[in-house]
Amino acid sequence: MRIDVITIFPGMFEPVLGESIIKRARRKRKIDIRLHDLRKYAQGKHRKVDDKPFGGGPGMLMKVEPLFKAVSDILGVRKKKGCKVLLLTPQGKRLDQKKVRQIAELKRILLICGHYEGVDERVRKLFVDEEISIGDYVLTGGELPSMVLIDAVVRLIPGVLGDENSNVSESFEGGLLEYPQYTRPSDFRGLEVPKVLVSGDHNKIDEWRRHQSFKVTKKKRPDLLKK
Ligand SMILES: C[S@@+](CC[C@H](N)C(=O)[O-])C[C@H]1O[C@@H](n2cnc3c(N)ncnc32)[C@H](O)[C@@H]1O
Structure with a gap:
């Protein structure tokens, strides 16, 4: 299975993805995880990925252009074929073991980590297939939720856990x-x-x-x- 992650904090992932079962799964090539720094797709000297919301209100929103560029670049212009794009958001469907099982059966997923006040609504319209929440509380960013999802999914991939009965x-x-x-x-x-x-x-x-x-x-x- 391949998992792409779009984030403004790729450094948060390595300590988690580089340890324990996920580390072994990557080494055994059971899982191919690729981290993409959203700032690489942003323009200008400061590579700005956020802006103020139209209509006012607190905080900043993640802009649509860098996310659009990132998704198009990672998946190709025709994108989605064979890949499900998941947005981590507290508004999404609550992740449970049944959902984890469904995701683990996919060949490829792309995770989008929000930050600030979330993402420009057009991101959902343009390329998100499904919104996933890890629970009814609000975190600072989608990085921890992505790692929760990755961890839960990876342990279901055949050959990842030492004893296949552990899951049963x-x-x-x-x-x-x-x-x-x-x-x-x-x-x-x-x-x-x-x-x-x-x-x-x-x-x-x-x-x-x-x-x-x-x-x-x-x-x-x-x-x-x-x-
Ligand atoms: C501070 S939150 C934004 C919350 C947003 N203003 C709202 O009220 O729905 C910033 C980002 O963290 C992530 N996030 C926060 N809580 C989450 C949760 N329970 N499940 C999944 N992602 C979450 C999302 O990616 C979200 O875009």
Whole structure:
């Protein structure tokens, strides 16, 4: 899968994309992530990417021209073929595991990170296929939301996680939260690991885990059960 990102802060990404699972996925060529500095597409000595909103109001907006140039340059003039352009915005569809799965099936995506008060509305009209939000709160820019999306997507790409089963039992897969897990020591200050987990009986362990998943979901996220 290829992921292009348009941002005014490419430097924010490297510490995250250069570590852990994403780093390994890039090394194994499971994912091709390319960062594009929007300022490269802006004109003038100061390479200005923002301006005041028409009609007044607080803050600045990201201008349409540099974004248009960036998207056209990255995707070609006929652009979009085979590539979905996603705008990170608090107004978008809330990202959940189902949406992450859909995105992970695409061959190529282009992420646009907003900043300031957001983007000129014509950006949406001209080339955005879908708007994505990571939650009902407002962040300073689209960089952290992009990284959240990339991280969630990358772990679903086949061959990225060491054990393919890791995804199967994870929270939200199958509509439930994950069951409680324990590691050594089996007794910590009198808190013992449930006996079934050290019984060696895998049918019983599976049954216990299914039951616990249901219990945890009912307690912490009953809304998931209604779905
Ligand atoms: C300060 S926000 C702009 C908020 C905008 N004025 C509004 O009220 O919808 C700046 C940028 O951060 C990003 N952003 C902020 N919160 C986000 C969220 N919850 N999900 C996705 N992107 C977000 C978007 O790219 C947005 O353009």
